[in-house]
Amino acid sequence: MAAPLTQADSPDPVLSVDGLSLTTGAATLLNGITFTVDRGEVVGLVGESGSGKTLTGLSVLGLVPPGARLAGRVTVAGTELTTAPRDVLRATRGGEVSMIFQEPRSSLNPAAPIGRQIADVIRAHLDTTRRQAAAAAIALLGQVGLPSPRTTFMAYPHELSGGMCQRAMIAMALACGPSLLIADEPTTALDVTVQAQIIALLRSIADERGLAVLLITHNLAVVTQVCDRIITMYCGQIVNADSTRAVVTAPSHPYTWALLSAGSPQLASAGLQDTAELTGQPASPASPPPGCRFHPRCPFVQPRCADAVPDLVAAGGGQTRCLRYPELVLEAAAR
Amino acid sequence: MSARQLDTATPAGQPSAVSVRGLTVMYDGQRPAVRAVDDVTLEIAAGSTFVVIGESGSGKSTLLKAIAGLVTPAGGTVEVYRGAPRPTGHGSRPGLAQIVFQDPDLALNPRQPVWKSVAEPLVPRRLRIPAGLRERALELLGEVGLGAEIGDRKPHELSGGQRQRVTIARAMASGTSLVLLDEPVSAQDVSLQASILRLLTTFQRDRSLTYIIVSHDVAAVGRLANRVGVMYAAKLVEVGPAEEILTRPRHPYTRALIAAVPVISAEPGSGAQPVIQGEPPDLRNPPSGCRFRTRCIFAIERCATEEPELGGASLHTDDHKVACHRWQEIPEVPPARPRQSAEDHALFRSKTGRESC
Numbered sequence: 001m002a003a004p005l006t007q008a009d010s011p012d013p014v015l016s017v018d019g020l021s022l023t024t025g026a027a028t029l030l031n032g033i034t035f036t037v038d039r040g041e042v043v044g045l046v047g048e049s050g051s052g053k054t055l056t057g058l059s060v061l062g063l064v065p066p067g068a069r070l071a072g073r074v075t076v077a078g079t080e081l082t083t084a085p086r087d088v089l090r091a092t093r094g095g096e097v098s099m100i101f102q103e104p105r106s107s108l109n110p111a112a113p114i115g116r117q118i119a120d121v122i123r124a125h126l127d128t129t130r131r132q133a134a135a136a137a138i139a140l141l142g143q144v145g146l147p148s149p150r151t152t153f154m155a156y157p158h159e160l161s162g163g164m165c166q167r168a169m170i171a172m173a174l175a176c177g178p179s180l181l182i183a184d185e186p187t188t189a190l191d192v193t194v195q196a197q198i199i200a201l202l203r204s205i206a207d208e209r210g211l212a213v214l215l216i217t218h219n220l221a222v223v224t225q226v227c228d229r230i231i232t233m234y235c236g237q238i239v240n241a242d243s244t245r246a247v248v249t250a251p252s253h254p255y256t257w258a259l260l261s262a263g264s265p266q267l268a269s270a271g272l273q274d275t276a277e278l279t280g281q282p283a284s285p286a287s288p289p290p291g292c293r294f295h296p297r298c299p300f301v302q303p304r305c306a307d308a309v310p311d312l313v314a315a316g317g318g319q320t321r322c323l324r325y326p327e328l329v330l331e332a333a334a335r
Numbered sequence: 336m337s338a339r340q341l342d343t344a345t346p347a348g349q350p351s352a353v354s355v356r357g358l359t360v361m362y363d364g365q366r367p368a369v370r371a372v373d374d375v376t377l378e379i380a381a382g383s384t385f386v387v388i389g390e391s392g393s394g395k396s397t398l399l400k401a402i403a404g405l406v407t408p409a410g411g412t413v414e415v416y417r418g419a420p421r422p423t424g425h426g427s428r429p430g431l432a433q434i435v436f437q438d439p440d441l442a443l444n445p446r447q448p449v450w451k452s453v454a455e456p457l458v459p460r461r462l463r464i465p466a467g468l469r470e471r472a473l474e475l476l477g478e479v480g481l482g483a484e485i486g487d488r489k490p491h492e493l494s495g496g497q498r499q500r501v502t503i504a505r506a507m508a509s510g511t512s513l514v515l516l517d518e519p520v521s522a523q524d525v526s527l528q529a530s531i532l533r534l535l536t537t538f539q540r541d542r543s544l545t546y547i548i549v550s551h552d553v554a555a556v557g558r559l560a561n562r563v564g565v566m567y568a569a570k571l572v573e574v575g576p577a578e579e580i581l582t583r584p585r586h587p588y589t590r591a592l593i594a595a596v597p598v599i600s601a602e603p604g605s606g607a608q609p610v611i612q613g614e615p616p617d618l619r620n621p622p623s624g625c626r627f628r629t630r631c632i633f634a635i636e637r638c639a640t641e642e643p644e645l646g647g648a649s650l651h652t653d654d655h656k657v658a659c660h661r662w663q664e665i666p667e668v669p670p671a672r673p674r675q676s677a678e679d680h681a682l683f684r685s686k687t688g689r690e691s692c
Contacts, residue, residue: 048527049495049524161392161614161615162391164614189522191390191551192592192595192596192597193390193592193610193611194614195595196595196611197612218524218525220525221597221598221600222597225598245601248599248600249601259526262528278526279526279530282526
C-alpha cells in the first residue's frame with residue numbers, strides 16, 4: 001500500500017519528497033513522509049510542536065541533527081538531495097532552495113549591514129561582481145516592499161523592525177532565484193498587522209515568480225489564507241493532506257478537525273466553553289502509542305484504533321490516515 | 336490640561352482594582368527621550384479581565400510594568416487596591432500585583448528546580464520552614480496541573496506549556512488578587528492556548544482575580560476579556576466593553592488590528608490582503624496631531640494639527656471611548672474584515688454527521 005501515495009497529478013513537481021524517514025538512535029522522528037510541491041503552489045505543513053514539521057523542512061535541505069539517519073528520497077527540480085555530495089548540497093542551499101525562519105533577527109548577522117548580507121549570498125552562488133551583487137540586493141529590497149531600499153541596504157538588523165527584518169530575510173531568500181522557498185513559522189514572532197503583510201507578500205511571490213513555497217506553521221488560520229494545499233503532521237507522520245477548500249469544509253482526519261476547531265478565533269467574549277477540545281499532550285515520536293498515533297487524544301476513538309496502524313489512504317481528492325474515515329463525517333469548528 | 340479624559344467606565348457599585356491616572360512613562364536612555372506610555376487613564380474593575388491590545392512598541396508592556404511598579408512613571412499615578420480600596424501610590428508593594436512575563440523560558444531561573452522558583456514569592460511573606468515552602472510550591476504546581484515530580488525538574492526539562500504553567504503557579508503563590516499577564520499565549524500551539532486560557536479562567540473564578548492581559552493577538556485572548564483597551568504609539572486610542580470593541584470597533588486602528596487577525600478561510604488567498612500598511616511611528620519623533628494619521632486611510636488635515644481626545648463612541652453604551660476626529664463619519668462595519676467565516680461555520684453545522692455509534 002505504499003506506492004500509490006504520491007500525488008501523481010503533477011508530472012514535474014519542484015519538490016518531491018518520497019518515503020522520507022529520519023531516525024536518531026531508536027527513535028523514528030519522521031516516518032515515511034511523502035508529498036510534492038508544484039511550481040507556483042503554496043503548501044502548508046501544519047501540526048503542533050514536536051509533530052516533525054520543522055524537521056521535515058530541515059531534512060529537505062539535509063540539515064539533520066548530528067547522528068541522525070535520513071532515508072528516502074528528496075528531489076528538488078530534478079536533483080536528488082539525500083544522496084547528493086556535500087558541494088551539491090551547499091550549492092542547493094540558498095541557491096535552488098531557500099529557507100526563512102521564525103525569528104528574523106536571529107537569522108541575520110547583527111554586525112553586518114543588511115545589504116552586504118544579501119550581496120554575500122548572491123556572490124556565493126552566482127558569478128557576479130561586487131557592484132552587480134549590490135545593485136541586485138537593492139532591487140530585491142525594493143521588490144519585497146521595503147520603503148527605501150538604499151537606506152535599508154546600509155542598515156544593520158537592530159535598526160529595523162521585526163517585520164522589516166523578515167522582509168529582508170525574504171529578499172535574501174529570493175536572491176538567487178530559487179525554485180523552492182521553505183518558510184518555517186515566518187510570521188509567528190510578528191504582530192498580526194505585519195503578519196498579514198508578510199503572508200500577502202509570500203503569496204504574491206509564489207504567484208508572480210512561480211516559486212514553490214512550503215509554509216510550515218502551527219497557525220491554521222494563516223495556512224488557510226495563503227495555501228493551496230494543507231498537509232497535517234502528527235507525531236512524525238503525515239496524517240492528512242488535501243486542498244485547502246476540502247480541509248476547511250470537510251476535514252477527513254479528526255486531528256485536522258480538532259486543530260481547525262481550536263484555531264477558529266472567536267473574537268467576542270464568548271467564554272471558553274464553546275471551544276472544541278484538543279486535550280492531552282502530543283504523542284512523542286520517540287515512543288509512539290500503538291495503533292493510530294492520535295488515538296489517545298481522538299474524540300472518535302474506538303477499540304480497534306489502538307490495534308492497527310492506519311495507512312495513509314486516498315480520501316476525496318486528498319489522503320487521510322484514519323481507520324474510521326469512511327464512516328466519519330466531521331463537523332469543522334464545532335461550537 | 337487637568338481636564339483629562341477619565342475612563343470612568345467601571346460600572347457603579349463595582350470596586351476598582353486598579354486606577355491609572357494620566358500615566359506617563361519616559362525612557363530617557365535615548366536622546367531624545369521616548370515617551371513609551373503617554374497620558375493613559377484607566378479604571379479596572381475588581382474581578383474583571385482587562386485586555387490591552389496593540390502592536391510591538393505601542394507601550395502596552397510598559398504600561399503593565401508601570402502597574403506592577405517595575406518602572407517608575409514620569410507622571411501620573413497608579414493605584415492598586417486590594418480588597419477594600421487602599422491606594423498605594425507609585426509602584427506597588429510586593430504581592431499586590433504579580434506579573435507573568437512573556438517568555439517563560441527567560442522568566443525562570445535555569446539553574447533552579449522549578450519548585451524553588453514557585454516558592455520565591457512566598458519567602459518575603461515569612462513562611463517559616465523551608466520544608467513548608469516546598470510543600471506549598473508543589474501544591475501550587477498541582478493546581479496548575481503539574482505533578483509533584485515536575486517540581487524537582489529544571490526549566491529545560493519541561494515543555495513550553497509546562498514552563499508557562501510554572502510561571503502562572505508562581506504568580507498565584509503570593510495570594511495576590513491582581514495578575515498581570517504579558518502575551519500569555521501568543522507563541523503557543525492552539526491546543527496549548529486553550530488549556531492555558533481555561534486554567535486562567537478557573538483561577539479567576541475560584542479566587543476572584545483581576546487580570547490585565549497584554550497581547551498583540553486579539554484572537555488569542557479576546558474571549559477572556561470584559562473590557563479592551565487599544566494602544567497605539569504610547570496612547571490609549573480606544574477603550575470599552577470587549578463585546579463593543581471586538582464587534583463594533585470605532586477607531587480606524589482598532590478596525591485594522593481586528594481585521595488583520597487571520598480567520599480560517601476556505602478560499603486560499605481570500606484573506607491575505609494586508610489591511611494596514613507601513614510601520615508604527617518612531618516614538619522619539621511622533622507625528623503631530625493623531626499619531627495614527629500616517630497610516631490611516633481616513634486621515635484629513637485636521638488629524639495632523641489637532642490631537643484627538645478620548646470621547647464617547649457608541650450609541651449602545653456610554654463607556655466606549657475613542658480618540659478619533661472622524662469616528663462618527665466612518666461606517667460602523669469595518670470594511671476589510673473577512674466576514675465569510677460565520678457562513679463557513681453555518682455550513683459546517685448544516686452538514687454535520689453527528690457521532691452516532
